[in-house]
Amino acid sequence: MVTAPVPNHADAAATPVVIDIRLRQGSFSLALHETIEARTVALFGPSGSGKTTTLAAVAGLRRPDDGVIRMGDRVLFDHARRIDVPPHDRRVGYVPQDLALFPHLDVRGNVMYGAREDRRPDGDDTGSLVTHASILELLxxxxxxxxxxxxxxxxxxxxxxxxxxxxxxxxxxxxDEPLAALDASLRGRILPYLERVRDELGTPMLYVSHSAEEVRRVAERVIVLDQGRTLRAGVPADVLPTVRADAAPLECSGGFTTGC
Structure with missing residues (x-):
């Protein structure tokens, strides 16, 4: 299959995403107050820190007890105004940890499930389109x-x-931890595809990972979560450590420790 090359949209401005929510589940509570303006942001932290819960709230799969979720001018959730946009109307793509592919469909049936028309990349006014064919070829x-x-x-x-x-x-x-189930060799082969999605399609990403290496390669900004709270946020090179091949636990500035 031959298609025109997909233009680079890495420098296009990202639509600000406001996540200002409180959510309690049993003994766990999440209180997040973030305005995300970078195109690719990673949520980094140990299991149980609130990373997956945050994604589920943004996707509309888990309802916060209070707060607001907004993408640009679009309000996805506002507890005070009783706004809770259904998941299928949020225009959010979600890749869960278990991938949730449909076993009764072939690859074509899976990738075209819920497909929308070819679109112009976010923030792009050049007239170029992100086509179904270009996505298939890119990946x-x-x-x-x-x-x-x-x-x-x-x-x-x-x-x-x-x-x-x-x-x-x-x-x-x-x-949500898209590479966690893969061995080191496969992770190294898939990471370039994520970088191409970031650079060539211009699709903003919120990326959950335990791996400092992944975060530094993919994300422009990282939010470190611990026990449902933001411990630190910033540029990955400033927040996360340099990972050695023989490193055991990782410690980032501020005292947070986790394995990679």
Whole structure:
């Protein structure tokens, strides 16, 4: 399949995302007060720190007890005004940890499920379109379309799940530890695809990871969470440590410790 190259939109301004929410579940409480203006932001922290809960709230899969979620001028959730936009109307793409591919559909059926029309990238006024064909080619799955999903490798499944989310033309892409289930070799092969989505499609991403290496490669900004609170936020190079190959726990500025 031959298509025109996808233009680079890495420098396009990102739509600000406001996440100002409180949520309690049993003994755990999440209180997040963030305005996200970078195009690619990582949520980093140990298990149980609130990373997945935050994504679920933005996606509309978990309702906060109080607060506001806003993307630019669009209000997705406002407790005081009783606004709670349904998940399918939020224009948010979500890739969960388990990928949630449909086993009864082939790759084509999975990636085209919920697909919207070809679109112009966010913030782009050049007339170029992000087409279905360009997404398939970018992620190198155009030759896999007739394959059943149970015949795919782990890396291929990951790329199919990512393509399916992008086909919905989201204003924001949520990735919940997309590489956690892959071995080191596969992670190294999938990371460049995430970088290409960031640089060539211009789709804003909120990215959950335990890996400092992933965060430094993919994210412009990182928010470190611990016990449902922001411990520190900033540029990954300033917030996260330099990871050595033999490193055991990682410690970032401010005293937060986790494994990679």
């Amino acid at each position: 190198e799955i155009d030759m896999l379309l007739d394959r059943p999903v149970d015949s795919l490798s782990g890396g291929e499944r990951q790329r199919v799940a990512l393509a399916r989310a992008l086909m919905t033309a989201p204003d924001l892409l949520l990735l």
